[in-house]
Amino acid sequence: MSxxxxxxxxxxxxxxxxxxTLSFRKxxxxxxxxxxxxxxxxxxxxxxxxxKVFERDRRRVLLTAAGRDLxxxxxxxxxxxxxxxxxxxxxxDPFSASIRIGVIPTISPYLLPRIxxxxxxxxxRMKIHWIEEKTAVxxxxxxxxxxxxxxxxxxxxIGKVEQFVIATDPFVLATPRxxxxxxxxxxxxAEELHDVGVLLLDDGHCFRDQALAFCSKSKAQExxxxxxxxxxxxxxxxxxxxxxxxxxLSVATEGKRADLKIRKFSKPSPHRTxxxxxxxxxxxxxxxxxxxxxxxxxxxx
Numbered sequence: 001m002s003x004x005x006x007x008x009x010x011x012x013x014x015x016x017x018x019x020x021t022l023s024f025r026k027x028x029x030x031x032x033x034x035x036x037x038x039x040x041x042x043x044x045x046x047x048x049x050x051x052k053v054f055e056r057d058r059r060r061v062l063l064t065a066a067g068r069d070l071x072x073x074x075x076x077x078x079x080x081x082x083x084x085x086x087x088x089x090x091x092x093d094p095f096s097a098s099i100r101i102g103v104i105p106t107i108s109p110y111l112l113p114r115i116x117x118x119x120x121x122x123x124x125r126m127k128i129h130w131i132e133e134k135t136a137v138x139x140x141x142x143x144x145x146x147x148x149x150x151x152x153x154x155x156x157x158i159g160k161v162e163q164f165v166i167a168t169d170p171f172v173l174a175t176p177r178x179x180x181x182x183x184x185x186x187x188x189x190a191e192e193l194h195d196v197g198v199l200l201l202d203d204g205h206c207f208r209d210q211a212l213a214f215c216s217k218s219k220a221q222e223x224x225x226x227x228x229x230x231x232x233x234x235x236x237x238x239x240x241x242x243x244x245x246x247x248x249l250s251v252a253t254e255g256k257r258a259d260l261k262i263r264k265f266s267k268p269s270p271h272r273t274x275x276x277x278x279x280x281x282x283x284x285x286x287x288x289x290x291x292x293x294x295x296x297x298x299x300x301x
Contacts, residue, residue, distance in 0.1 A: 006048035009081055011041050012074040015053060018042065019071050022061045087283075094287035096125040101291075102138035102150040103130055106207045106230055107274060110249045111151075111299070118298040119291065126287070135206045142279060149288050151295070153272040156206035161277040162285060164292035167299045171211065171270040172251060173263045174234065175243045182243075182261030189266050190218035197242040199233055202226040207272065211245040214270040234258040247272060249300070274299075 017027035018038075028035040046053050053067035063071060086098060103112065112130060119128060131138070131147065135156040141147040143159065154163060173193075175182035181192060198220045201208040208226075215222065223242050227233040230250050237244050238258035246254060246262075255262050276292040278285060 007045050009078065011045040012078055014038050014041050015045060015067075015071065015074050016078065018054065018061060019063055019067070024056070024061065094126075094284050095123055097284075097287075098127040098129060099148045099284065099287070099291075100129045100131060100146070101276075102141060102147045102152075103132055104135055104138065104150075104152045104206065105132055106201075106205060106247060107151060107153075107249065108132045109231075110253055111274075111295075114300060115295050115298045119294055122294050123291065126291075128291075134204045136204065142277070145279075148282070148284055149276055149278040149291075151274070151276050153206050153210070154275040154277070155210055155272055158277055160280065162280055162282070163275045163277045164289060164296075166274045166276060166292065166296045169247045169249045169272050169274050171214070171245045171265065171272070172248055173243060173265065174237055174246045174251075174255060174260045175263075176238060176240050177259060177261055179240075179243060179261065182263065184263065186263075187266040187269075188263040190214065193218040193220040193243075196220050197223045199223050199225060199227065199236050199242040199244045201230070201233060202228050207247060210270070210272055214245065230254055231257075234260060245270065249274075252300070 014027065014031060014033075017030050018024060021027045021030065024035055024039055028038045031038060042053065049070070051066040051070070052064050053070060055062045055064055108130070116128075119126075131141075133141075135152055135158075138147060138150045138152065139156075139158055142150050142161070150158075151166075152158070153169075154165070173181065173188040181188070181196070193215060198211075198215050200211055200215070200222055203226070207230075212222065225236060225241065227236060230246060231254060233244050234246065234250075234254035235258050236242070237260060251262055254260070276288065276295065278288045282288065
């Protein structure tokens, strides 16, 4: 076992505060401590470490070369200490913790505005931080522990995780107002897309893979342009550049904004399954299951 440390986390906090403000007076105010006490603690820190951290006179405070190196280490140690405290807080009461949830771009703008007020009302002590990224990035972050859960399409490559099904999100056919396929009143069929020019999202979006699989079976022709978002995709369709598939979740926003004609597909229709996933054995499993259930109930019908 290593010997006990001769410095404290509080002393490291004082070091960071002085380095950030370059003022012992301002640092003392920020830390809610008397300036003589802060100065004494930093002098004790310098003595225990055996290096001078600050150069100071009556006019200014500067970090020494050694102080700059120690500052970054101190920040890391304090960050780890904060993480330890947060982890313990989660174990004691996960509903008062900060939870990091990833969400894919083809879901976030259409679902988060609807569910965020619901989650805030049902879990008032829980802080949910949303991170928007593509599926592969989010799944990797979940595996590495930098995310607690991910809201995505379960048809993607998600690995061995716990999952909660939120909703089935059917795909619809979106065309310009004057396109022949948009004029029909009946449900659309895969056969109608034979040799039709279809616009899809760029690589990395799981929705692209799902739409592409459906279009390949119907022998549609993918056009060269690849959109980075559903908004761009809808606007390109509105300009007459082709037709596309949209998830029904996005239609109220994108279909209306771009003034598109929308047709549902005949059953069995193409679709995705929206769900919340988290690591097996997660200490937040019970809380995440309740969060997922709230999202399911708030999902637009």
